[in-house]
Amino acid sequence: xxxxxxxxxxxxxxxRLGGADKPGVRVGGRALLDRxxxxxxxxxxxxxxxxxxxxxxxVIWAREDPPGGGPVAALDAGLGHTTADHxxxxxADLPFLTGATVELLLITLxxxxxxxxxxxxxxxxxQPLVAAYRAPALRRALAGLxxxxxxxxxxxGLPLRRLTAGLGLTRVSDPVASFDCDTWDDIATAxxxxxxHGHVLDEWISAVKDELGIDLDVDTNALLDLARDAAHGVxxxxxxxxxxxxxxxAARAGGxxxxxxxxxxxxxxxxxxxxxxxxxxxxxxNMDGEAGGEAGGSAAEPDAAPAPAPAPPHxxxxxx
Numbered sequence: 001x002x003x004x005x006x007x008x009x010x011x012x013x014x015x016r017l018g019g020a021d022k023p024g025v026r027v028g029g030r031a032l033l034d035r036x037x038x039x040x041x042x043x044x045x046x047x048x049x050x051x052x053x054x055x056x057x058x059v060i061w062a063r064e065d066p067p068g069g070g071p072v073a074a075l076d077a078g079l080g081h082t083t084a085d086h087x088x089x090x091x092a093d094l095p096f097l098t099g100a101t102v103e104l105l106l107i108t109l110x111x112x113x114x115x116x117x118x119x120x121x122x123x124x125x126x127q128p129l130v131a132a133y134r135a136p137a138l139r140r141a142l143a144g145l146x147x148x149x150x151x152x153x154x155x156x157g158l159p160l161r162r163l164t165a166g167l168g169l170t171r172v173s174d175p176v177a178s179f180d181c182d183t184w185d186d187i188a189t190a191x192x193x194x195x196x197h198g199h200v201l202d203e204w205i206s207a208v209k210d211e212l213g214i215d216l217d218v219d220t221n222a223l224l225d226l227a228r229d230a231a232h233g234v235x236x237x238x239x240x241x242x243x244x245x246x247x248x249x250a251a252r253a254g255g256x257x258x259x260x261x262x263x264x265x266x267x268x269x270x271x272x273x274x275x276x277x278x279x280x281x282x283x284x285x286n287m288d289g290e291a292g293g294e295a296g297g298s299a300a301e302p303d304a305a306p307a308p309a310p311a312p313p314h315x316x317x318x319x320x
Contacts, residue, residue: 002086002106006043007078008036009071009129010050010092011064016182023050023092025187028194029207030056032093032181038210039097040088047078050092056210069156071129072163076142076155079135086110087138091129093181095190101177105132108172115141115167122175128160130178133167141166218260226268233275242267 010033014022023033030038033048034056040046045060052061060081064073075089086109088102101119109117109132116138118131141163146155181187194203205220226246227239234242246267250259 002110003044003084004042004086004088004106004132005045005082005084005135006040006047006088006090007075007082008033008040008046008048008059008090008092009074009078010048011067011074012071013068017184017187022181024053025181027095027181027187027190028203030210032095034210036090036092036094036097038206039094039099040090040102041215042099042102043088044084045082047081048092049074049078056213064156066156070158071160072142072145072158073155075138075163076146079138079142082135085135087133087135089129089131089133091180094130094177094179095181095194096176096179097130098177101130101174102132104172105130108132108170109134112170114170116164117170117172118164119174119178120171121178124173126164126169126171127178127180128164130180137167216255216257216260218257219264222261222264222268226264226271229268229271229275233271238271242271 010023012022014020017025024031026032027035033053037046037048037055037057037059041057046057047060047062048055049062049064051063051067062077062081064070064077079087086106088105090097105117105119114134116128116131116133119127121127142155144166145158145162149155149158179186179190181190193199201220208214209216223243223246227243230242231239246260246263249263250256253259253263
């Protein structure tokens with residue numbers, strides 16, 4: 001993937017959230033800011049424009065002058081800490097942004113020759129804070145705005161459309177990745193969506209990896225198959241214990257997806273052998289039971305009529 005830097009704007013006032021700390025609001029157990037930082041984890045340098053706070057991974061902190069001076073001023077402050085020719089610019093309130101979307105923006109930017117590529121939302125509106133830009137073009141546009149704005153070189157208070165109007169842009173529609181959380185209703189919608197059946201497992205795995213500081217992509221389907229085989233073929237408690245042991249063995253082998261896959265393969269094969277033995281034993285018990293029933297019936301003949309007893313002397317019909 002194209003080398004890039006990332007600038008994340010996280011210093012807004014969040015008035016529609018009643019002034020709440022929006023970057024710190026949790027969706028799926030993770031702060032919104034951490035979710036965005038996970039999506040741009042491949043960035044060579046990541047700059048967050050906001051007051052410093054604990055984050056899931058290290059970043060560079062910057063602040064616009066004056067603080068609260070708006071997105072154009074914040075972008076300019078963050079850009080000053082970057083050096084890559086390609087720049088991803090993101091807001092800190094995108095719960096469904098993924099690394100795949102960031103990669104798509106960069107690939108499209110490289111192929112298009114445009115100054116920038118941005119997402120559009122469900123209504124077709126431009127989202128300039130979910131975008132990838134050519135850094136030289138962005139620097140020129142910012143310098144031009146600073147020069148013309150009341151002659152003092154200040155960018156505070158300028159709307160983003162003043163900046164993007166001077167750029168050649170390409171657009172990609174993505175209503176999900178461009179969904180941002182401006183209100184508490186938006187937060188509730190995001191929290192509900194990640195708990196839907198088709199999303200909850202991936203969201204949980206991502207949250208656990210962030211919480212534990214694990215940067216590891218593994219075949220979750222293989223692990224789920226292993227857990228199923230252990231539960232059905234051995235005993236239900238075997239499923240979590242087996243997956244724990246697989247993780248431990250993979251860590252001792254140096255970690256990485258290959259180590260997890262190899263440990264999973266061995267444990268899955270063992271679980272299948274174990275289940276096969278149980279099936280063989282059950283089949284043998286059934287055969288023994290059937291054989292025993294047949295032998296008992298032929299020897300005892302419980303329903304056979306008894307032989308008649310000899311008649312007593314006084315019962316002889318011609319006596320006398």
